[in-house]
Amino acid sequence: MSENSLVSVRVDTSTAGTTAGSLLPKDSAVARVDGELRDLAYVVSEGQTVEQVPYGSPDGLAVLRHSAAHVLAQAVQELFPGTLLGIGPPIENGFYYDFLPERPFTPEDLAAIEKKMSDITRQRQTFSRRVVSEEEALKELAHERFKIELIGLKGPAGEESVEVGGGELTIYDNHAGSELMWKDLCRGPHLPTTRDIPAFKIMRSAAAYWRGDQNNEQLQRIYGTAWASRDDLKEHLRLLEEAEKRDHRRLGTELDLFSFPDEIGSGLAVFHPKGGVIKREMEDYVRQRHLEEGFQYVGTPHISKEGLFHTSGHLPYYADTMFPPMEMEGSDYYLKAMNCPMHNLIFRSRGRSYRELPLRLFEFGSVYRFEKSGVIHGLTRVRGLTQDDSHSYCTPEQAPDEVKHLLSFVLSLLKDFGLDDYYLELSTRDDSKPDKFVGTEEEWSVATAVLEKCALETGLQLVADPGGAAFYGPKISVQARDAIGRTWQMSTIQYDFNQPAGFGLEYQGADGERHQPVMIHSAKFGSIERFIGVLTEHYAGAFPAWLSPVQVVGIPVHSDYDGYLHDVAARLRVEGIRVEVDDSDDRMQKKIRNAQKQKVPFMLIAGGEDVEAGAVSFRFRDGSQDNGIPVADAVARIVEAVRSRA
């Protein structure tokens, strides 16, 4: 990321032997010397190129966050002697450090730790780098068993972590004056002193498995955020607050859209009338679009005898994530976790001709997945969900066109729901775990090549996801970015050569022979529930008019005009508009406030002036107004806004 405007110095005879920092402007966090990040204290030699790495640059931020992580660890060890260190890398927006304390941290502990960190930064302790041999490192860090483990893991050059680089081992010492305050195994680089960390804040503590493996010991992780300035920190905290206001779980309650009654069970949502409106509008629209795209609407039950899921191959693989079976009349019945097996039976219900292909079946299929208790999250991770699920049965030759067809269909649908910022992900099999995937290498590479080619043709960014495939075939997924930049897996398109074989699916070809079709699985929203959750956050609850539970609220300036607005409402209602008149005893101002809080797209206000003119006055969600609009025009305007899905 070396930009032209940044200072770049070539070391000559006169500057050789000085430090990198002495050649750079004050706002440099570290230096880049011949492409490598170095401490500002790095002693340069002739012929080297020294570049500035400002605090606000990506590398500068990573360094200052890493330095903040060190300060955190130092604070923790000063307050809680005996606490062992894990790792402490910079991450997006901040940093964390993992610890093994004698007892987990309390909120009070975190406050004390933050205060101690401030003390350390005020002391202007220097970070100084020291190269050590492996023997020295093992000796100095003998009491830190996690660090010892990392030293043991030190691989050849190229395999690097924040603790141990590929080449040499280094320890960073923190000095206050000449006194050694603390040290940590670290490859660096760091800011010159603890005082140079411009702004930080401790955010939360949580548990994390050592080296990310749930078979390992669980450590206590402390998360912090750190920035190049106080203002940046404030802005970050403001964004977090903003995100919290958009949280679909909160908006779901405030807007009376849905809830999760404890009595039903974890991860099982009920949609209230207002959420039901959104759900129905989405479903109606998507059903219509599927019909237009050549899909046939079908219906299947929620449960099945277990044999079906053995045939599909799901049961031996995914019994863990299915609800346990119910025994009835000598058979075990399972709640379905996927719809494809049942669609396969529809395909197989009679002989099929090549003339019917691609045969496209579609339904809103409700499935149940026993997600682990800790992963359930609002509408985005539930145990009962409805997929807008389709299966296209086609010849292998037709498969590429069908995938392309589905991709463009999916993308146009997302666009209609205001999501137009996305990238694709290609999930492939993990060759090191052949037992998790069914089918031959040949089949996988054919299927993967088809998906990859189609994905690349969209011109969208394509990200690899090795090992992320379903057991029966590779997958393209659409990762959509919402209004505040978070990404969500929405649509999926999967190429499956396995289930057609398992179910013995076949069609009669033009040659009179029987052939096996391939099937392309696709969910456009993914799950209706998740999509509603994502849309809620994307729009911060202010849904476009066509999806709004209440599209128009009539607000009389005085109760004398209730009747007039009821007449206006009736004219809207015959156009299919969801309209209410607030004829309660509240003042007009209160009614506006209520409608505003419910994020109603159109408020129609009427007083004496409007009645005389046969008009109404618009107030929009953004607070702007358009007064004295003739009723016929107002109706037309609202109808148009809804019809155009604007």
Add this chain to the structure above:
RNA sequence: GCCGGCGUGGCGCAGUGGUAGCGCAGCUGUCUUGUAAACAGCAGGUCGUCGGUUCGAUCCCGACCGCCGGCUCCA
């Protein structure tokens, strides 16, 4: 599933070893005139569930259920 935190009227929150309050919402009444909160009164909770400690538990302890933050996982 794991670690930690939390669970008080519909919602948001106080609070205490001697069976509970506030704001909003609700109901009733009096009001209502131009773009984000009129006023008054009333009603509403066996303090998540089940055990235990105690003369006595919403408060202390345990289990379970649920929620939250992470980790792991996500066909």
